[in-house]
Amino acid sequence: MSTPVVEIRDLKVTFDTDAGAVAAVKGVSLQVAAGEVLAIVGESGSGKTVTARSVLGLLPETARTSGAVLLSGRDGSDVQDVTTVSSSALRRLRGRDAAMVFQEPSSVLNPVFPVGWQIAEGLRAHARLTREQAREQAIDVLRRVGIPDPEHRVDHYPHQFSGGQKQRIVIAQALVLNPGLVIADEPTTALDVTVQAEILDLLRILPQEFGAAIVLITHNMGVVADLADRVAVMYDGEIVEQADVRTLFASPQHPYTRRLLDAVPRVGGVRLRERGAPTLTSRPVDPEAGPVVRARGLEVTYPGRLRKPGFTAVAGVDLHIAPGEVLGLVGESGSGKTTIGRAIAGLTHVTGGSLEVLGVEMNGVRERRFRPVRKRIGFVFQDPATSFNPLLTIAQCVAEPLVVHGVADSPQDARPRVDELLEAVQLPRAYGDRFPHELSGGQRQRASLARALALDPELLIADEPTSALDVSVQARVLDLFARLQVELGFACLFISHDLAVVDMLADRIAVLHRGVLVEEGTGDEVLGAPQHPYTQRLLASLPVPDPVEQAARRARWDGLRGA
Amino acid sequence: MATDTTPTGTLPEHAPRWKRLPVVHQLRTSVGLQRGMLVAGLVLTAVFVLTAVLAPLLAPYGWAQLRADGELFGSHVEPSSDHLLGTTVAGYDVLSRVIWGARTALYTIVIGVILSIVIGVTLGLLSGYFGGWLDRVLVVVADAIYAFPSLLLAILAAIVISGGQSSMWGGVMATAISITVVFIPQYFRVVRAEVVRVKGEAFVESARVVGAGHVRIMTRHVLRNAVRTLPLIVTLNACEAVLTLAGLGFLGFGIEPTAAGDWGYDLHKALADVTSGIWWTAIPPGVAIVLTALGVTLVGESLNDLADPRLRTRRRAALVAGEVGTTSVVPGGVLAAGPEGVDGLDALEGAPPEILPESEPVSGPEEDR
Numbered sequence: 001m002s003t004p005v006v007e008i009r010d011l012k013v014t015f016d017t018d019a020g021a022v023a024a025v026k027g028v029s030l031q032v033a034a035g036e037v038l039a040i041v042g043e044s045g046s047g048k049t050v051t052a053r054s055v056l057g058l059l060p061e062t063a064r065t066s067g068a069v070l071l072s073g074r075d076g077s078d079v080q081d082v083t084t085v086s087s088s089a090l091r092r093l094r095g096r097d098a099a100m101v102f103q104e105p106s107s108v109l110n111p112v113f114p115v116g117w118q119i120a121e122g123l124r125a126h127a128r129l130t131r132e133q134a135r136e137q138a139i140d141v142l143r144r145v146g147i148p149d150p151e152h153r154v155d156h157y158p159h160q161f162s163g164g165q166k167q168r169i170v171i172a173q174a175l176v177l178n179p180g181l182v183i184a185d186e187p188t189t190a191l192d193v194t195v196q197a198e199i200l201d202l203l204r205i206l207p208q209e210f211g212a213a214i215v216l217i218t219h220n221m222g223v224v225a226d227l228a229d230r231v232a233v234m235y236d237g238e239i240v241e242q243a244d245v246r247t248l249f250a251s252p253q254h255p256y257t258r259r260l261l262d263a264v265p266r267v268g269g270v271r272l273r274e275r276g277a278p279t280l281t282s283r284p285v286d287p288e289a290g291p292v293v294r295a296r297g298l299e300v301t302y303p304g305r306l307r308k309p310g311f312t313a314v315a316g317v318d319l320h321i322a323p324g325e326v327l328g329l330v331g332e333s334g335s336g337k338t339t340i341g342r343a344i345a346g347l348t349h350v351t352g353g354s355l356e357v358l359g360v361e362m363n364g365v366r367e368r369r370f371r372p373v374r375k376r377i378g379f380v381f382q383d384p385a386t387s388f389n390p391l392l393t394i395a396q397c398v399a400e401p402l403v404v405h406g407v408a409d410s411p412q413d414a415r416p417r418v419d420e421l422l423e424a425v426q427l428p429r430a431y432g433d434r435f436p437h438e439l440s441g442g443q444r445q446r447a448s449l450a451r452a453l454a455l456d457p458e459l460l461i462a463d464e465p466t467s468a469l470d471v472s473v474q475a476r477v478l479d480l481f482a483r484l485q486v487e488l489g490f491a492c493l494f495i496s497h498d499l500a501v502v503d504m505l506a507d508r509i510a511v512l513h514r515g516v517l518v519e520e521g522t523g524d525e526v527l528g529a530p531q532h533p534y535t536q537r538l539l540a541s542l543p544v545p546d547p548v549e550q551a552a553r554r555a556r557w558d559g560l561r562g563a
Numbered sequence: 564m565a566t567d568t569t570p571t572g573t574l575p576e577h578a579p580r581w582k583r584l585p586v587v588h589q590l591r592t593s594v595g596l597q598r599g600m601l602v603a604g605l606v607l608t609a610v611f612v613l614t615a616v617l618a619p620l621l622a623p624y625g626w627a628q629l630r631a632d633g634e635l636f637g638s639h640v641e642p643s644s645d646h647l648l649g650t651t652v653a654g655y656d657v658l659s660r661v662i663w664g665a666r667t668a669l670y671t672i673v674i675g676v677i678l679s680i681v682i683g684v685t686l687g688l689l690s691g692y693f694g695g696w697l698d699r700v701l702v703v704v705a706d707a708i709y710a711f712p713s714l715l716l717a718i719l720a721a722i723v724i725s726g727g728q729s730s731m732w733g734g735v736m737a738t739a740i741s742i743t744v745v746f747i748p749q750y751f752r753v754v755r756a757e758v759v760r761v762k763g764e765a766f767v768e769s770a771r772v773v774g775a776g777h778v779r780i781m782t783r784h785v786l787r788n789a790v791r792t793l794p795l796i797v798t799l800n801a802c803e804a805v806l807t808l809a810g811l812g813f814l815g816f817g818i819e820p821t822a823a824g825d826w827g828y829d830l831h832k833a834l835a836d837v838t839s840g841i842w843w844t845a846i847p848p849g850v851a852i853v854l855t856a857l858g859v860t861l862v863g864e865s866l867n868d869l870a871d872p873r874l875r876t877r878r879r880a881a882l883v884a885g886e887v888g889t890t891s892v893v894p895g896g897v898l899a900a901g902p903e904g905v906d907g908l909d910a911l912e913g914a915p916p917e918i919l920p921e922s923e924p925v926s927g928p929e930e931d932r
Contacts, residue, residue, distance in 0.1 A: 345772050374774035387765040391787045397766075401773040451769070 003072055003079075004031040005181045005213045006055055006098065011067035011083075013050050013059065024050045026237035027067070032215055034180060035207040039216045039224040039245070041260070042234035043470035048217050051234070052183045055215070056098055057082050057090045071097050074180040074211075095122050099174035103186040105166035109158040115169050116142075116154030119176050126177060137176060144209065145172040145202060164195035171202060175210055182206060183215045188223060192332035192497070197541035197557060200226055219471060221264045222543030225249060225550045233257045245547050263475035264545045265500035267527050272482035272504050291320040292358060292459045292491040293344055299352030300339050313339040315515040316353065323458065326485060326492040328506030328523075330499055330538075336515040337495045341461045344493065345379050346370050358458065375405045378452030378490070382464040384444035388436035394447050395432030398422065401454040421450040425480060442473035446480060453488065460485075460492045466501060478504055499542055503527055511535050586794075586862070589869045601865035607858025614662055615669035623647070624656045626663035626824040639836070642843055649843035652832060655820060661847045663824030668805050668855060670735045675742035675804040676797055682743065683750025684790065690751070691758030691789075692781055698755075705748035713803065714810050717741035721816040734818035734825065738808040746800045753796060757789035764788075795870070798863030802856045809852045826852050 013025040025047040032038045040048040053059055055069055069082040071093060080093060102108045110118060119141060120134035129137075135154065142150035145168045158166060167187065174182050184203065188196040204227060206212050216227060224231055224245065231248045233241040233256065241254040252258045300314040314336040321327045331337040342348040344357050346365070355362040360373050381387035388397050398421055399414035408414030419429045425446040436444055445465060452460055465481070466474040482505055485492060496502050502509055502523075509526040511519040511534065519532040530536045540557040544550050586605065593601055614621060623646075629635060640650040648657035690698045721737035761767060762785060770780050811817050812827020820828060826848040833845035 347768060347771060371774050374772065377772070379769065379772040381765040381769060383765055387769050389766045389770075389784050389788065392783075400770065400775070404770075404773050404775045404779065448769075451773075 003034075004070075005034050005072060006215075007031045007068075007070040008051070008055070009068040009070070011051065011054060011069060012065070013047070013054060014064045015060075016062040016064070023237055024063075025054075028234070028237075028239050030232060030239065030242075032181065032213050034213055035211055037203075037207060037214045037216060037227055037229045039218060039228035039231045040234055041218060041221065041224055041231060043219060043260075043472060045236075046234040047237040048234045049185055052185060052215055052217050053100075055082060055181070055183060056094055056100055057085070058100070072180070073097050074178065092126070095174075095177045095179065096126055097179055098181040098183060099177065099179040101167075101171050101174050101182060101184040101187050104190045105163060105170045106158070106190075108170050109166060111158050114155045114157055115161070119169070119173050122173060122176055138172075141172045141176045142169070145169070145175070147172070162195075163191055164198055167191060167195075167199050168202060171199075171206075175206070175212065178210065179212060181213045181215065183217070185217045186219070187216070189218070189220070193499075194332065194537055194541045196223070197543070200543070203227060220543070221261065221471070221545035222550070225545050225547040226543040226554065233260070249545065249547055260472060261545065263472040265471075265475070265478070265498065265504055266544065267500045267503050267539070267542065271523070272479060290359075291322050291356075292325075293319070293321040293493065294356045295319050295340075295353070296355075297353030298340070298343070298350065298355050300336070300343055300348060301351045313515055314343070317512070317515070317517045319510055319517060319520070321459070321491050321493060323491050324489045325508065326494055326506045328502030328509040329493060329495045329512060330497065330502050330509060331512035332497060332538075334514070335512040337497075337512050338463055340512075341379075341463045341493055341495050344459075345377060345461055346374065375401070375455045376458045378455070378457040378460040380445070380448050380452050380460065380462040380465045383468050384441050384448060385468070387448050388444065390436055393433055393435055394422075394427075394439065397436070398432070398447060398451045398454060401451065405455060407455070417454070418450075421454055422447070424453070424484065425450045440473070441469050442477055445469060445477050449477075449481065449484070453484065453490075456488065457490055460490045461495070462492060463495045464497065465494075467497065474501070481505065499527060499539060511538070586866070589866055593865070593869055597865050597868055600861050601869070604858050604861025604863075604865060607854050608862055611665055611855045611858060612669065615665040618662050618666045622659040622662040624659040626655070626660050627821045628656065628659065629654050639841055639844075648847050649841075651829065651844050652836065653820065657829075657843055657847050660820075660824045660829055661826070661851050664826040664829070664848065664851060665824075665855075667731065667735060667818065667823045667825055668808060671738045671742075671808045672801045672804045674735065675739040675746070676800050678739060678743040679746040679750055679800060680793070680797070683747040684754050684786075684793075686747070687751040687754030688758055688781060688786055688789070691755035692762060692777070692785060694759075701751065702755075705751050708744060708748045711745060713741050713745040713807055714814075716744055717807050717811050718814065718816055721811060731818050731823035734808070734811065734816075734823070737816070738804060738811055742800065742804045742807055746796070746803070749796055749800070750793070753792055754789050757792070758785055761785050761788045792870070795863050795867050798859050798866070802859045802863070805852065805855050805859070 008028055008030040011025055011028045012023070015022045015024055028047070028051050030038070030051070040052060042048045050059065050063075054065060055071060059065065065083050067083065070079050071082050072079040073093075074097070078097075080089065082090065082093075085093070109115065116135060116138040119138040120129075120131075123129055123134045123137055139150045139154050142154060147153055147165060147168055153161075158169070161169065171182075171187075187203065188199050191199060200223065203214060203216070206214060214227075216223070218224060228245045231241075231243060231245050232239050233248075233254065235256045241248065241252065241257045243253070248257065249261065252261055296318055298314055298317045298319075299312065301310040301312045304310040317336075317340065319327070319340075329337045329340065339348055343350050343355060343362065346357075346362065346367075350363040350365075353363065358373050358376050360370055362370075388394070392400075395415060395418045396411045398418045399408060399411040402408040402414040402417060403411060408417070411418075415432070418432055422429055422432055427443060427446055427450070431439065431443070431447070436447075439447065445468075448465070452462075462481070466477050469477060478501065485505075494502060494505055506523060508521060509523055510517055511526060511532065513534045519526055519530065519535045526535060527539060530539055540553060544553060590598070590601055590605070624631065636646065636650045636654045636656060638650065638652050638654045640646055642649045646656050646658070648661070650656055651660070686701055690701045717738055717740075720741045721734065724733050724737050724740075767780060767784050770784050775783075808817075808825070809827035809830070812825045812829075813831045814827075815831060817828035817831070818825040829848040830845060830852075833841075833848070836842075836844045
């Protein structure tokens with residue numbers, strides 16, 4: 001641990017934008033020792049990605065940099081300042097001294113070349129190698145990152161690998177030149193939790209097996225707890241705290257770190273809706289009334305193309321949602337959870353079984369017959385950036401359901417109700433006159449909630465409403481959501497991939513796996529004592545934001561995976 | 564519908580309304596060479612439009628005037644104080660005909676552009692939104708029309724409309740219709756592609772969930788988001804209209820001199836003069852055609868460059884800039900928040916507007932990723 005692999009001294013990065021100069025990084029100093037895992041955490045816009053990219057000189061043309069980034073070779077010699085080095089020298093040290101693992105494996109790999117070729121490309125850029133030698137090395141590195149049958153798989157194309165395998169290949173690509181430093185920018189964000197756990201396993205062995213130091217950029221505190229040796233917390237372009245991982249989680253010093261850790265949802269943590277009695281009068285829930293949603297043997301099949309068989313997204317699901325109840329639907333990508341939500345909202349056709357929504361059978365329903373029911377259903381979409389028409393003001397967007405269903409004649413006419421709704425989601429009235437892009441992600445998601453609640457629906461479908469948000473913002477939206485649910489008493493289907501988030505909100509939790517409902521019950525039943533092996537796996541692979549507990553869980557997960 | 568699709572939709576920003584108009588907005592954000600191109604284009608276009616509108620005031624004589632005070636102008640009179648640009652072989656005043664010709668060109672542009680926008684955008688919207696067999700048929704037809712040379716079509720239209728006997732409106736309509744036919748596929752393709760993209764966005768689905776009908780979704784949510792690139796095609800369209808009108812006139816299918824001023828016709832008649840050393844009959848209408856086409860094209864080109872963030876040049880940021888924005892998505896700062904609960908969390912994602920200054924730079928993060 002003599003010389004650091006990389007040393008950043010007082011780095012400042014400023015971008016030219018249409019709105020003038022924007023400072024992204026304001027004087028950051030960092031050191032990464034050989035074989036160390038340093039995690040940089042912070043919310044979007046905190047400058048963590050820009051800091052890490054500057055190590056490889058990967059900033060766009062509009063960036064102005066000052067300060068020094070001293071990158072040394074593997075043996076600790078040949079220290080160069082990346083900010084001043086010539087572009088040919090920069091090309092030489094990329095891959096050799098430091099390599100990068102990107103967030104989205106499917107867009108990083110070029111779909112028209114075999115993966116072996118793509119790995120060998122890095123080799124050939126740095127050394128004179130014959131085709132066979134390069135291939136040998138590619139096979140070797142693929143084996144070391146855990147791709148089975150590498151001699152054969154080396155000639156396969158990216159689409160023939162699963163998401164987790166693709167990320168392994170991207171890591172192999174980074175490791176093939178044996179760099180002293182690997183920068184991993186949100187390496188597991190695009191992956192499901194069970195796959196994430198496997199990739200974390202791989203990243204874990206890099207320092208020992210490959211002797212590489214890792215700079216891990218992430219916003220997931222669970223991943224940090226699992227992997228990191230040291231943590232740097234960034235806020236608004238500055239490092240506000242740097243500490244050993246156990247110290248940081250045990251006794252965070254800076255108020256922002258404390259707030260960030262508090263905001264992380266935990267399984268078995270606070271149940272938001274049990275915190276207090278409703279402040280307003282709840283909607284009287286009639287126990288005699290039938291369920292709001294009842295699915296029996298629900299099947300949804302997407303038609304195949306070019307005479308290929310269709311894809312069955314939901315295969316025989318039974319579930320019901322009682323009035324005033326929150327059902328949490330969890331599952332990994334491709335499990336059919338979003339499809340169920342869309343089927344209930346009438347956005348996707350039901351192809352088999354029965355789905356009753358507010359008394360209307362959705363299998364073979366006509367839009368004309370379903371339209372009156374629509375006003376009793378609200379929908380909150382996943383991505384707050386695209387769920388608003390960019391050319392309408394927030395007030396016009398929120399008024400839309402009122403106008404469509406004839407409650408108000410025009411957006412202006414609906415304004416008093418809109419103001420009321422905005423206040424209900426704790427947005428200032430004046431925000432109604434702003435355009436969607438002038439609101440932050442969390443504010444937009446709250447406005448989206450206001451729109452969904454405009455007609456006082458009996459059923460609300462929330463499709464991953466917080467997964468695009470930062471942790472601190474997510475806490476805010478979830479809190480509001482729970483409050484409104486208690487006050488207004490709507491039934492809710494809450495779809496999420498995050499067990500901890502669902503646990504905070506739901507009365508009952510349903511776990512979906514490949515279109516089949518594998519387990520259903522209250523939060524304590526499903527998450528406290530999971531019965532189905534899939535649920536157990538899901539729960540065990542979820543990294544908890546506590547390094548000590550996570551180490552114990554990791555041992556358990558290794559046991560489960562072996563079984 | 565026409566009012567919605569004209570290229571004067573406003574950009575959602577907090578600036579006075581006039582500053583948000585497409586061209587004005589670009590003019591304000593441009594720098595350097597791009598700004599020069601845009602300004603030059605705008606000046607040329609403005610001169611052209613003003614000439615056309617103010618023709619009765621500017622032109623010393625009428626377009627078909629042969630005599631003043633009972634006296635004939637005479638043929639091929641050299642430029643003088645009476646006739647600043649001389650007279651043509653038929654004895655018309657060249658300057659007057661060039662000025663009146665701008666008016667004819669403007670008519671052609673306006674009619675051609677409006678017709679193609681209305682038809683092209685409507686078809687593109689329907690085709691992209693509903694898809695299915697209508698979409699497939701329209702795309703094939705649009706591809707077929709691409710292969711048509713516009714001048715040939717214009718000649719055909721001129722013969723059909725007025726039997727070759729060109730009145731002013733006959734010539735204008737022949738050009739406008741042929742331009743329309745050729746440009747409908749361009750508007751159609753651009754709008755259709757945008758509609759297909761916008762249709763998949765969450766806000767359109769959200770409108771469907773709300774229960775909005777097709778017409779409402781199409782007009783309120785899809786259309787206005789699908790016409791952003793139209794100003795660029797409009798300029799190309801206008802340029803093509805001027806050139807086709809001139810081409811028709813030059814080939815002899817133009818407008819009779821007694822009906823209106825027509826640059827193409829004047830050029831045609833000036834062909835013989837050039838060899839006999841008479842420059843003043845050919846150059847003015849030629850220059851008018853070139854400058855008009857150039858002006859419109861320059862506007863289009865620079866709008867195109869400015870619309871693309873990769874081609875747009877920006878003012879360089881000084882390293883120690885006086886006024887530097889922040890990239891944090893949490894204006895005011897997370898630190899300002901108190902303990903859990905509404906009171907504390909309120910400041911978590913944005914201070915209320917009285918604390919938040921209006922000039923706060925709106926979201927760097929999307930820009931600088």
